[in-house]
Amino acid sequence: MARLSHGLLGALNLVTLLLSSPVLCAGVFFLTRATTECERALLIPVVAFGCALLLLSLVGLAGACGRRDAAAPFLWVYVVFMFLLVVAVFAFTVFAFVVTNRGAGSAVSGRGYREYRLADYAGWLQARIAEPETWRQVESCLSQARVCGGRLRGDVGQDAMEFYRQHLSPIQSGCCKPPTWCRFRYVNATFWEAPRSGSLSPAAASDGDCRAWSNDRHVLCFECDACKAGVLETVKKKWKTVAIVNVSLLAFLIVVYTIGCCALRSKGGSRYLNGGGPDQT
Numbered sequence: 001m002a003r004l005s006h007g008l009l010g011a012l013n014l015v016t017l018l019l020s021s022p023v024l025c026a027g028v029f030f031l032t033r034a035t036t037e038c039e040r041a042l043l044i045p046v047v048a049f050g051c052a053l054l055l056l057s058l059v060g061l062a063g064a065c066g067r068r069d070a071a072a073p074f075l076w077v078y079v080v081f082m083f084l085l086v087v088a089v090f091a092f093t094v095f096a097f098v099v100t101n102r103g104a105g106s107a108v109s110g111r112g113y114r115e116y117r118l119a120d121y122a123g124w125l126q127a128r129i130a131e132p133e134t135w136r137q138v139e140s141c142l143s144q145a146r147v148c149g150g151r152l153r154g155d156v157g158q159d160a161m162e163f164y165r166q167h168l169s170p171i172q173s174g175c176c177k178p179p180t181w182c183r184f185r186y187v188n189a190t191f192w193e194a195p196r197s198g199s200l201s202p203a204a205a206s207d208g209d210c211r212a213w214s215n216d217r218h219v220l221c222f223e224c225d226a227c228k229a230g231v232l233e234t235v236k237k238k239w240k241t242v243a244i245v246n247v248s249l250l251a252f253l254i255v256v257y258t259i260g261c262c263a264l265r266s267k268g269g270s271r272y273l274n275g276g277g278p279d280q281t
Helices: 002-032 037-065 068-099 123-130 132-145 160-164 170-175 208-212 225-266
Strands: 185-188 191-193
Touching: 002 037, 002 225, 037 068, 037 132, 037 225, 068 225, 123 132, 123 225, 132 225, 160 185, 170 225, 208 225
Parallel strands: none
Antiparallel strands: 185 191
16 A cells, blocks of 8 residues: 555556646746736736745655655655645635626627626725726736727628627627617717717616726727626626636645645654654554
8 A cells, every 4th residue: 555655646646747837937938028917917917836846756756765764754744745735726716616606798789799897896806906906907907918809800891780690708798899788879989979868767877987988909808897797797707616626636636635645644744743753663
């Protein structure tokens, strides 16, 4: 059993070591060539993940392949880190499921896209996206990514029905056009005429999004709550996917943690728990 646990632990860490090298190299390569703040923000976690995976693999290999007494400290570090990782992944998975169980787009008759309202999403997400510094960074990324480019930029000859049939992403729906309830008249993809005064319901007339819309292509509806809701819908979908993947990852980490504990016990690690030294039998 001892040899089996050592062999499995060594094999698993050898595989992760081989995987961490290209991840780390690719992350560093693209980070040095990043031209925008958004690109750097996306690549820094990749580099950090590659470094952590590399270090953990080296510690695991040292613990699995080292001599009995010399390997025990490495295995202790490995097992403690794996335990913390299991707890962190479990906590994030539960949290992700909790904060993503609210919020969904509303279908609109005659439209190929959905409308999104900020109030439909979890309070924690609303608070985070509403922070001025956070939204400034998000807005900068949206502008640099040209989310309102392509077909939305302006086919002047495109009629309203052709535009309404488009399957816009949540961000495009929330940020690149005024909300449907504002009753703006479509002129082209980035120019909408405001309704005449008095033609809106009191609720729509007082809606901040209806006042926030601008025909300036650099502004559009980026200051609208609908834009924030579109971003949250995108984040929610990605988090839910990550949470589902994390269930499998959590099972894998528990198996590796168990193997590490078995290897630690066979290396004499239990003696350190009782205050014994490496020379005790």
